[in-house]
Amino acid sequence: MSHGPDTLAPAADLTEIAAGWLAALDAGTADSDAFEAWRSADVRHAIAFAEVAQTWQDLNDLRLVPCSPETADPLQAFPPIEAHRPDRRRVLRAAVALGAVVVAGGGFAIRAAARNKADTAIGQRRTVSDNPAFSVDLNTDSSITWKDGAPVRLWLERGEIAIRLGPAHRLSLMTPGGTFHLASGVYNARLRGASCELAVLQGQGTLGDGGRTFVPGEVALATAGQASLRPRDADLAADLGRITAWQRDTLVLGGESLDYALAEMNRYRAQKIVIGDPALSRLRIGGTFATTDAREFLEALRTSFGVKATAGADGNIVLTHD
Amino acid sequence: MSWLRDVDRWFLNEVLPHAAAYRARAAHFCGRDEADDLVQEAYARVLATPDHKAIAAPRGFVLAVVRNLALERLRRANVVRIDFLASMEMLEVADPAPDAFAVSSGRSELQLLLFLINELPAQCGRVVHMRKIQQMPPARIAEELSISLSTVEKHIAKGLALITKARRERIAQAEEVCPTVPTPLRLPLT
Numbered sequence: 001m002s003h004g005p006d007t008l009a010p011a012a013d014l015t016e017i018a019a020g021w022l023a024a025l026d027a028g029t030a031d032s033d034a035f036e037a038w039r040s041a042d043v044r045h046a047i048a049f050a051e052v053a054q055t056w057q058d059l060n061d062l063r064l065v066p067c068s069p070e071t072a073d074p075l076q077a078f079p080p081i082e083a084h085r086p087d088r089r090r091v092l093r094a095a096v097a098l099g100a101v102v103v104a105g106g107g108f109a110i111r112a113a114a115r116n117k118a119d120t121a122i123g124q125r126r127t128v129s130d131n132p133a134f135s136v137d138l139n140t141d142s143s144i145t146w147k148d149g150a151p152v153r154l155w156l157e158r159g160e161i162a163i164r165l166g167p168a169h170r171l172s173l174m175t176p177g178g179t180f181h182l183a184s185g186v187y188n189a190r191l192r193g194a195s196c197e198l199a200v201l202q203g204q205g206t207l208g209d210g211g212r213t214f215v216p217g218e219v220a221l222a223t224a225g226q227a228s229l230r231p232r233d234a235d236l237a238a239d240l241g242r243i244t245a246w247q248r249d250t251l252v253l254g255g256e257s258l259d260y261a262l263a264e265m266n267r268y269r270a271q272k273i274v275i276g277d278p279a280l281s282r283l284r285i286g287g288t289f290a291t292t293d294a295r296e297f298l299e300a301l302r303t304s305f306g307v308k309a310t311a312g313a314d315g316n317i318v319l320t321h322d
Numbered sequence: 323m324s325w326l327r328d329v330d331r332w333f334l335n336e337v338l339p340h341a342a343a344y345r346a347r348a349a350h351f352c353g354r355d356e357a358d359d360l361v362q363e364a365y366a367r368v369l370a371t372p373d374h375k376a377i378a379a380p381r382g383f384v385l386a387v388v389r390n391l392a393l394e395r396l397r398r399a400n401v402v403r404i405d406f407l408a409s410m411e412m413l414e415v416a417d418p419a420p421d422a423f424a425v426s427s428g429r430s431e432l433q434l435l436l437f438l439i440n441e442l443p444a445q446c447g448r449v450v451h452m453r454k455i456q457q458m459p460p461a462r463i464a465e466e467l468s469i470s471l472s473t474v475e476k477h478i479a480k481g482l483a484l485i486t487k488a489r490r491e492r493i494a495q496a497e498e499v500c501p502t503v504p505t506p507l508r509l510p511l512t
Contacts, residue, residue, distance in 0.1 A: 019483035023475040025325050026453075027460040035325075043366045050330045054338060055486045059454040061432055062439075153468070172468065179468045224444040 014048035022052050119143035120159070122270050123292070125249070133169040137162040139190075139246045140268045140291075151181070160190035162247055165203065173198070173205075177222030180205050185216075188243055195223040197230075199243050219243075251289045251297075258283040258301075258319075265289070265297060271315035273298075280307060280319055329374055336380040337368060341490075343381065344388055351392035360395075364388045434492070438485045446484075449477035 021038065024030035039045050118128045120138045128144075129135035133152055136144060142159025146152060151170035154163070165171050165184045173180040173189060175196035180189070185203015189196055198205065199219045206213050207220060207227040214220050219230040245252040251264050259281050266272045268291040275281055283305055289297040294317070301307040301319065308322040326334070344364060349357035364387040368374070377383045439447050439455075445467075452458045452466070453474075460478070464471045 015486050016479070016483040019486065020475075020479040022325075022482060023479035026478065027471055027475050029471065029475065043369050044362060046330065046369065047333070047362065047365045050326070050333050051338065051490075052482050052486050053326055053330065054334050055482055055489065056454075057334075058431070059435060059450075059485075062435060062455045155470075174468045176473075225448070226444070 014044060015052060018045070018048035018052045021049060022056055026056075115145040115147055115155075117143070117145045123268050125246075132166065134163060134165045134171060136164075137247055156189055156191060156196065158191065160188070160246065162244070163187045163189065175222060178207050178225040178227070180207055180220075180222065181209075192221070195221055197221050201240075201244070245288070246291065249290060249292050251291050253285045253287055253289070255284045255286050257281060258285055261285045261297075262319075265291065265294060268292070269294065271317065273309070273317045273319065276310075276318040276320040280305075280321070283307075329369065332374055332380075333365075333369065336377075337365070337384055340381045340384070344384055347385055347388050348392070351389075352395065360388060360391055363391055367391070434489075435485070438488050439481070441488070442481050442484060446477045446481045449474055450481035450485075453478060 017038075021030060021035050025032075025035065039049055118126065118136070118138060120126050120140060120142050122141045124138075124140060126138045127135060128138070131148060131152070133148075134154075136146075136154070138144065139160035139162075142161060143157040144154055144161060145157065146154040151172050152165075153172045153174060155174040163171065163173070163182070164186050165182060167184045169184050171182045173182055173187075173196075175189065175191065176194045177191075177196040180196075180198050182205040183203045185205075186201040187203065187205065188199040188201065191197075197219060198207075198214065198221075200214045200216050202216055204213050204215050205220075207222050208225060211227065214227075214229075220227045221230065242252040242254065251261075253261050253264075258275065262273050262275065273294065283301075285301075287300060289300070298307075298309045298317070302309065302322065306322040308320050310318050310320065312318060341361070344361045345357050348360035348364075352360050364384055367387050368377070368380070368384055371377065439450055441447075442450060449463055449467070452463045453460065458466070460471060460474045464474045467474075
């Protein structure tokens with residue numbers, strides 16, 4: 001072993017790295033040669049690993065702790081974290097027929113690790129419908145995998161999707177925020193960080209087993225296995241239009257800030273539009289814009305607010321006062 | 323644990339249990355900001371010793387290493403606390419007994435671990451609970467929670483790191499029992 005105090009990573013970082021190695025060893029997924037190489041590379045790696053191993057070993061003693069309400073049931077032991085309030089009002093109304101979906105790019109699926117997989121790049125949209133039980137539209141920069149069965153199991157790994165589930169079929173939607181169990185119907189699911197927002201257009205669903213049933217017109221945000229419902233909006237039809245607008249390659253804005261509008265528009269663009277003048281952030285934008293071409297959006301900003309768009313050498317567009 | 327070597331087990335059993343004492347001494351000399359770094363350096367020196375089994379009293383040995391490393395830093399420093407040298411002398415005999423640094427009994431240590439698991443983010447704590455208290459294999463946890471095995475690994479790693487760091491912080495708090503040098507007075511070295 002060698003050591004060099006001047007080239008050390010912070011102790012906290014080493015602890016995290018060491019814990020990662022131990023978790024991989026525990027799961028049987030670690031490359032033992034790579035682990036030994038890492039541990040031997042620096043004596044402080046060995047120290048960090050020994051320290052997390054000590055914690056790991058001490059945690060074993062908890063097996064012997066008598067069962068109590070706090071320790072017997074992990075669901076009771078870990079009460080739900082307080083779900084954050086949504087920053088955008090979105091509520092759907094019940095029993096709304098979904099319009100015909102424009103299919104751009106065509107569907108595809110490949111076999112990978114016993115799961116089917118489909119994804120889209122930035123600016124792409126695709127439909128997967130190789131299974132009669134369900135079809136899925138993928139919005140820009142999205143990725144899913146799924147396994148056929150009863151129920152179908154579908155993992156939303158990135159982005160946003162619309163799901164249409166045929167009669168008498170069920171689907172388990174696995175997301176970082178928790179697992180939704182869906183009956184036949186129409187749904188929109190979008191990842192927001194470690195949470196997942198599910199809108200029920202038709203049908204019904206629950207989060208986890210025995211959770212509250214979400215009905216058409218409700219939008220649930222799942223975070224760490226717990227759900228919070230978005231407040232209902234007075235104008236349900238308008239909100240419905242916004243939530244499904246991406247399937248028509250459009251972005252519907254109802255007075256949101258320019259910050260929000262750009263975040264939404266940039267989802268569809270490799271070259272981003274950025275604000276060059278902080279005062280512009282306060283602008284409120286309304287209207288329907290194509291997501292496939294930003295020129296209409298930028299022209300609206302210029303004519304309505306005198307906002308100038310300048311393209312940089314890297315292709316990004318900077319907005320400033322004209 | 324098969325992935326621990328002899329030297330690791332020795333380190334865990336003989337050296338690490340006295341971490342609070344090392345850190346207290348290091349903090350006394352160098353301040354709390356540098357204490358962790360000094361202790362880590364001492365650990366590195368100890369583990370680099372060709373025959374660790376020849377160290378009869380690991381606790382005293384590490385404390386001596388901490389002191390020597392502090393002296394090395396003192397020599398390199400261009401400003402020094404005037405009371406520093408006096409305190410170096412004082413600490414020749416001022417090694418508090420191990421009990422003075424005992425953070426908790428075995429029972430309360432288990433309670434602390436339970437508390438720390440409960441403090442973890444919900445899903446992370448749930449996975450750690452299933453793995454360490456319910457003793458469920460990682461693959462079964464993945465199945466139960468409908469998440470991938472790699473996600474289980476990430477939760478385990480995150481929880482383990484957070485608990486380890488929280489315990490280290492608790493050890494740092496124990497340094498309060500160590501006598502500290504009063505108001506620092508700084509003079510340039512000549």
